Amino acid sequence: MLANLRACSGHLLHHSLRNARIPRRSWASTTAGKDQPEEDSLTIGDVSVRLRKPKDPQLVPQQYVKYASDGTLQLSQSALQHLRWMLQKDALRQDMFLLGQPGPLRRQLAMQFLELTQREVEYVALSRDTTESDLKQRREINDRAAIFHDQGAVRAALNGRVLVLDGVEHAERNVLPILNNLLENREMHLESGKFLMSPERYDKLLEKHSREQLDEWGLLRVSEQFRVVALGLPTHKYKGTPLDPPLRSRFQSRNVTTYSYGELYEELQQEAPSVPGEQLKQLLTFALTLQQADPVLQLPDFPIHNLALGVKMLAANPSLSLHDVISRIYPYQTMLKPDQKKRVEELLKKLDIQLVPSPSIKKIEAQSQENSLIHIKLDELQLNLPEGQIPTASTYFVDLPHQRQALASLLQAYAVGDVCLVGEKGVGKLTLTQELLRLLQQTSEPMMLYEDMTSRDIVQQRITSPQGDTVWRDSPLVRAAKSGSVAVLNGLHRLHKSTASVLQRLIHDRELQLCDGTTLLGANRYQALLQQGFSKEELGKLGFLPIHESFRVVALAEPPRLGGGQPSWLTPELLSLFLYQELRPLRQSEEAELLAQLCGGDLPAGMDQLLKLAQLLRSSQDPLLQGLAGTLSTRQLLKLARRLAAYPESELSDVHEMLQNTFLARFMPALSRGALEQAIQQVGIKPREIKLKSKKNQIAVEDNSLRIGSTRWPLGNPTQAQLSKVPHTLFYEMPQHVQLLERLLQDYLIGEHLLLVGNQGVGKNKLVD
Incomplete structure (x- = not known):
């Protein structure tokens, strides 16, 4: 591998841009266009194609091809071989399917091809939610009228653009067959009643009928320059929906593999020249070895x-x-x-x-x-x-x-x-x-x-x-x-x-294509469009934002x-x-220090046992206890610590009872509840032996403040508008409900959000009202 690296001299496959200076080209400038030839050519190896001036230069990908300081293209041998193949298929008017590993390589290759050939792009990211309307036409309501808006596939077909379908393996089975006839015969029926027709058939009809008559019949001509480039993953290794055989036969496929060791090494050196070569070799060797690891693993x-x-x-x-x-x-x-x-x-x-x-x-x-x-x-x-x-x-x-x-x-x-x-x-x-x-x-x-x-x-x-x-x-x-x-x-x-x-x-x-037709561009690509002669106002009207x-x-x-x-x-x-x-969970000493600082400097009484319980659950080998560890997270321990710090003398600040509420122990399966009780006893937390005594007149309003048990809350001076929204409900004071109301008030006062969980009909809504 290292021998190959030393032997790599960095020479590139022969390529030339005859009469074309892509980075300096300015299609948006009318004056610059007069001095340029109508058609340039791109040659990679033994394949040449004519370049046409794009109608909408803002849709041509920008800044995907890198240039050296002397203006030469910086493309690896592997990239040029893929681009040469794509030029061949484009010259043969064939659609392409790029297969490969996850990552941006396939998409960037497609964009490099479009940038070099100065072709406009229509990009569609496929997912399980992609529907027929996302590919053909989407109906919008405007001024009480239903209007059909052409989507990526239709716009690309009519204007001679390249449709890039990214993530073919994610689309549902019944979505992509919609494009079957468009791929094979360049024909498709639209929801608006119009019909896309291949250029050959349309031109034959045009010999016998006028264009106005064809427009009246709803016939639309598909451009000869229309192409489809699909990007996907092999579904045998990566989970996804396999392509239907009829659809698969419409494409010419190519496997885009990872670049060679030498090419990757050269790229990393250009990216970070100051990093020692030995470290780059170690990183690359580790990465490529994992790529070629035994599939059994x-x-x-x-x-x-x-x-x-x-x-x-x-x-x-x-x-x-x-x-x-x-x-x-x-x-x-x-x-x-x-x-x-x-x-x-x-x-x-x-x-x-x-x-x-x-x-x-x-x-x-x-x-x-x-x-x-x-x-x-x-x-x-x-x-x-x-x-x-x-x-x-x-x-x-x-x-x-x-x-x-x-x-x-x-x-x-x-x-x-x-x-x-x-x-x-x-x-x-x-x-x-x-x-x-x-x-x-x-x-x-x-x-x-x-x-x-x-x-x-x-x-x-x-x-x-x-x-x-x-x-x-x-x-x-x-x-x-x-x-x-x-x-x-x-x-x-x-x-x-x-x-x-x-x-x-x-x-x-x-880059991101939005549903409303707007395109978001990175700052460097947006700047490239500005340098071509566009103004920010023009790009905004065209739907391009930085x-x-x-x-x-x-x-x-x-x-x-x-x-x-x-x-x-x-x-x-x-x-x-x-x-x-x-981010790993905190250790017991770290948690103790964190809680002490957030609770005013001292750890509240009872928190030592809670911290031991949290560590016991996290370090346990019992799957039942491991499943409960997330309930007693650092965030939950902080809530418990704040409550103990705010109401240290309250009868409701019982650690065992707080744990029962935290874990919702009453609703747990018997096996999990038993394991939890055993862990609680193991750290020395015991249930309270003396039950709370019921007191009469525990809810009262005194001196414009509400008192529930021993907890008070100033009522302030609400306006009539606020008072009109205060619930009025029939409520009878019961010891159990009064205790729960006091606990709710205490949690509310320390800034906690509240969740009441209980069976149907036990009075949850009554308590909240």
């Missing part, structure tokens, strides 16, 4: 393209350990089973990659700069990150050594790309994210993800305006991209794999449940999207 693919982010981190911080870089790209400790983890660690040892963490960080400081950057100092390491516009309020972050180290790692990953925090519920993922935003003076756009979420919900939601028109409302993710905020995607592990694939183009390429440079995505997720019979949510596709930061 069922190891997820290593995201090769994320190595560029890893070497950027190494360039910024030379003291970063290789093991930490690998863990950010490939979080094997969280997502692999013990036998798989053992094989990965054996490989690391063979490559002399030490399983040691990076040096610990003692202090983190942030300082604003004049050029819209914020200066982050991690001891001696300095990072410059985009600064937000609004200083954020202080958070509940406690500067423990473990938390500080996690924050420092998160900052280093955030500096080069989008990140995902993986940890059990309640370990502080959101608190860590809020502290990150506070340091960067960034605002967040939180977005809760759920299993049944559709791909459209992630981007835009369809709503009705007050006038009755259908309009599209931006999701928090799109709002963050437009404004430069940070999109916090909470619950990535719940999202369906095909829905998550919609994020790929936004995260990898900083993605702010300070935009980032921070995802929060729980670790995969291994051995439960369900597939891991951390698929190779999701692995390719983010850099991953693992």
Whole structure:
């Protein structure tokens, strides 16, 4: 392998652009166009094609092909071979299907082909929610009239563009056959009653009939330049819907494999020249060895393209350990089973990659700069990150050594790309994210993800305006991209794999096609369009908006449940999207220090036993107790500590009773409840022997304050409008209900959200009223 690397001289397949200077071309400028020839040519190897001037140059992909300082193309041998094949198929008027491993390589190849040939693109990301209307025509209501809007496939067919279908394996079986006739005969019936017809048949009819007559019949001519490029994964290895044989026969397929060792090494060297070559070789060897691992092990693919982010981190911080870089790209400790983890660690040892963490960080400081950057100092390491516009309020972050180290790692990953925090519920993922935003003076756009979420919900939601028109409302993710905020995607592990694939183009390429026809472009591509002669107003009218440079995505997720019979949510596709930061649960001493600081300096009485119980559940080998450990997370322990600190003398602050309410012990199965009671007794928590005595007149209003038992709350001076919404209900004071009301009032006063759980008819609504 190393011999091949030394032998690689970096020569490229012969290619030339005759009369074409793509980076300097300015189709938007009418004056520049007069001096240019009408047709240029592109030659790769022995294949040449004529280049045509695009009608809509803003739809031609930008900045996918890199150029050296002397203007020559920087493309590897493998890329040029793929591009040569695509030129052949285009010259033969054949549609293409690029197969390969998860990641942006196939899509970037397609975009490089379109950029070099100056072809316009219509991009459609397929998912399980894609319907016929997403491909053909979507009906919108405007001014009380139903109007059909052409979608990507129809626009591409009519205007001679290239339709890119990304994620073919995610589409339902009955969706893609809609395109069968369009692929084979270039014909398709539309919902509006019109009919797409192949150029040959249309031209024959035009010889006998006028164009007005054909328009009256609803016949539309498909352009000869129309092509389809489908991108997909092989469904034998990656889960997905296999293609129907009739549809599969419409494409010419090509397997896009990972580039060679030498090509990848050269790319990484160009990305980070300051990183020692030995470290690059170790990273590459580890990644490619995992790619070729025994299929019996069922190891997820290593995201090769994320190595560029890893070497950027190494360039910024030379003291970063290789093991930490690998863990950010490939979080094997969280997502692999013990036998798989053992094989990965054996490989690391063979490559002399030490399983040691990076040096610990003692202090983190942030300082604003004049050029819209914020200066982050991690001891001696300095990072410059985009600064937000609004200083954020202080958070509940406690500067423990473990938390500080996690924050420092998160900052280093955030500096080069989008990140995902993986940890059990309640370990502080959101608190860590809020502290990150506070340091960067960034605002967040939180977005809760759920299993049944559709791909459209992630981007835009369809709503009705007050006038009755259908309009599209931006999701928090799109709002963050437009404004430069940070999109916090909470619950990535719940999202369906095909829905998550919609994020790929936004995260990898900083481009996104919205449902309303708008296209979001990365800052560099938007700037390239401005340099071609477009103004911001023109691009806005054409539906092109820039993605702010300070935009980032921070995802929060729980670790995969291994051995439960369900597939891991951390698929190779999701692995390719983010850099991953693992967040372990706090140890008992760390939790004790954190709770003491958040509760005023001293740990409330009774918390020692609760901390022991939490550690007992987390470290237990019993599956029943392991399943209960998440209920007594750090977040829940903090709630219990605040209650004990606020009401230390209250009769309701009984630790055993609080645990019963926390675990909802009355609703637990007998086996789990028995295991929990045994663990509670093991740490020395005993139920109260004396029952609470009932007192009369426990609910009263005295001196404009409400008293329930021994807990008081000032009522203030509500207005008549507020009083009109106060419920009036028939309520009888019973000792059990009065105790529960006092407990609710205490939790409400310390700022906790309340959830009443009980069987039907026990008085939940009465108590709330």
